[in-house]
Amino acid sequence: MADFDIAIAGAGAVGMSCALWVQMRGHKVLLMDPEPPGSGTSYGNACTLATYACLPVNDPSVLTSLPQLMFSRDSPLSLSYAHALRNPRWMLSFLANCRAAPSRRIAGHLADLLAHADAGINPLIEAAGAQDLVVERGQLSVWSTGKAAKAAAAGLERRRALGVPWREVDPEEALEMEPGLHLPVKRAVHFHAARHLRDPLEFITRMHRAFADLGGTTLRAKAETVRASDTGVELQAGGQSLTAGHAVIASGAFSTQIKGAGTQKLPLGTERGYHVMYESEGHRVTRPVGWGEAGFYAVPHAKGLRLTGTVEIAALDAPANPRRLDYLVRKGAEMLGSLPDPDSDWLGYRPTMPDSLPVIGRSPQSDRVIHAFGHQHIGLTLGGITGRLVADLAEGRQPNVDLAPFAADRAFA
Ligand SMILES: Cc1cc2nc3c(=O)[nH]c(=O)nc-3n(C[C@H](O)[C@H](O)[C@H](O)COP(=O)(O)OP(=O)(O)OC[C@H]3O[C@@H](n4cnc5c(N)ncnc54)[C@H](O)[C@@H]3O)c2cc1C
Structure with missing residues (x-):
């Protein structure tokens, strides 16, 4: 008999959600993370349950404005050329997916999955006793130039056509909703169905507590190798050898580093993102506010104001880029007026496939290995539904979401 029914590698929003879902269904679960x-x-992250975020970064506008996006000091996107040259497969595929047809197809698949996001996360919020961390004030998106407001129109209509609810807010009302804004608002939109978490780390910590209370086991170790057979998997983790009925690979941007899990050849990249925290400034906004042309959010986190976002295409092991932090600090002052020096800063690694779709499903090499990674900008939002789908797969049930677009062996362009 195997040591565990299900062994999960990674305890981020995705892995922790998988662990709690399968534990709630009564399985014997091991959660591994160093x-x-x-x-x-x-x-x-930006703390947002962003059920509206179905438009991928892969957008035709990236192709037309690439030089301006990359060479401007004020660009929310930056690219390490050395990294791009070392990773031509990811880079070329990412750009190919910016063409109109693939971009539209990706948005449709993301919208389909996002439509289940609340149903996936709500039972976890309840199980974790985390209702007090959830704020229902929507997300406000603002644009400060007429040109950017106009350019946003097609994307907003595409969202509406895909079933995402939003409401036009006139600039005066936007400033009433968020009086801390110092921008000349040209257009504002309220995604009223979105929610945010006061503190994602606290949410995951409470999920972990619920998991342990239900009998889940945690091992503070890296999963190194997986060997699958017809009857189960054997894992090496932290010098130990363990057996389980199924292994779940949910190690975010590091998911291709586990040997034998059918992930090593997948084109998983990372879109690096940053935040700066101002502990005494949490009152500046009352909900996540995204500044469209600047590519970042101001968020009221339980521990202060968080300015967070931007995209940096660079290596996982490259040092933090001080210019990216400087950008957030400068643009933050433009958005909200003068701010003190930030109290802390942070760099994170969005796990991103070149088509911006996550990988959720059984490994093409073995039904005993389940993949759950690549959630790019929306892993906090999609962790819950991913966990529920993984639980269905591990139990041999037919999930109620079509997983074909998220298969590891799909064509990435
Ligand atoms: C600036 C920024 C803002 C964002 N804003 C939002 C937002 O508002 N809303 C939203 O939905 N999403 C947002 N995201 C995206 C979201 O944060 C990610 O998609 C999500 O955190 C990915 O979760 P994960 O569990 O896959 O990865 P992670 O949180 O990185 O967890 C992976 C875990 O795997 C562990 N691990 C690595 N290797 C191994 C191994 N071999 N064995 C075992 N464990 C291993 C790591 O230690 C880590 O704990 C944002 C991201 C960034 C960077």
Whole structure:
């Protein structure tokens, strides 16, 4: 008999959600991570349950404005050329997916999955006793130039066509909703169905507590190798050899580093993102506010104001880029007026496939290995539904979401 029914590698928003879902269904579960639960990329994000975020970064506008995006000091996107040259497969595929047809197809698949996001996370919020961490004030998106407001129109209509609810807010009302804004608002939109978490780390910590209370086991170790057979998997982790009925690979941007899990050849990249925290400034906004052309959010986190976002295409092991932090500090003052020096800063690694779709499903090499990674900008939002789908797969049930678009062996362009 195997040591565990299900062994999960990674305790971020995705892995922790998988662990709690399968534990709630009564399985014997092992959760492995060398770091404390929720301390990776899931720690520092924009806290938003962003059910509206179905438009991928892969957008035709990236192709037309690439030079301007990359060479401007004020660009929310930056690219390490050395990294791009070392990773031509990811880079070329990412750009190919920016063409109109693939971009539209990706948005449709993301919208389909996002439509289940609340149903996936709500039972976890309840099981974790985390209702007090959830704030129902929506997300406000603002644009400060007429040109950017106009450019946003097509994307907003595409969202509406995909079933995402939003409401036009006139600039005066936007400033009433968020009086801390110092921008000349040209257009504002309220995604009223969105919610945010006061503190994602606290949410994951409480999920972990619920998991342990239900009998789940945690091992503070890295999963190194997986060997699958017809009857189960054998894992090497932290010098130990363990057996389980199924292994779940949910190690975010590091998911291709586990040997034998059918992930090593997948084109998983990372979109690095940053945050700066101002402990005494949490009152500046009352909900996540995204500044469209600047590519970041101001968020009221339980521990202060968090300015977070931007995209940096660079290596996982490259040092933090001080220019990216300087950008957030400068633009933050433009958005909200003068701010003190930040109290802390952070760099995280969005796990991103070149088509911006996550990998959720059984490994093409073995039904005993389940993949759950690559959630790019929306892993906090999609962790819950991913966990429920993984639980269905591990139990041999037919999930109620079509997983074909998220298969590891799909064509990435
Ligand atoms: C700036 C920024 C803002 C964001 N804002 C939002 C937002 O508002 N809403 C939203 O939904 N998403 C947001 N995201 C995206 C979201 O944070 C990620 O998609 C999500 O955190 C990914 O979760 P994960 O569990 O896959 O990865 P992680 O949180 O990185 O967790 C992976 C875990 O795996 C562990 N691990 C690594 N290797 C191994 C191994 N071999 N064995 C065992 N464990 C291992 C790591 O230690 C880590 O704990 C944002 C991201 C960034 C960077």
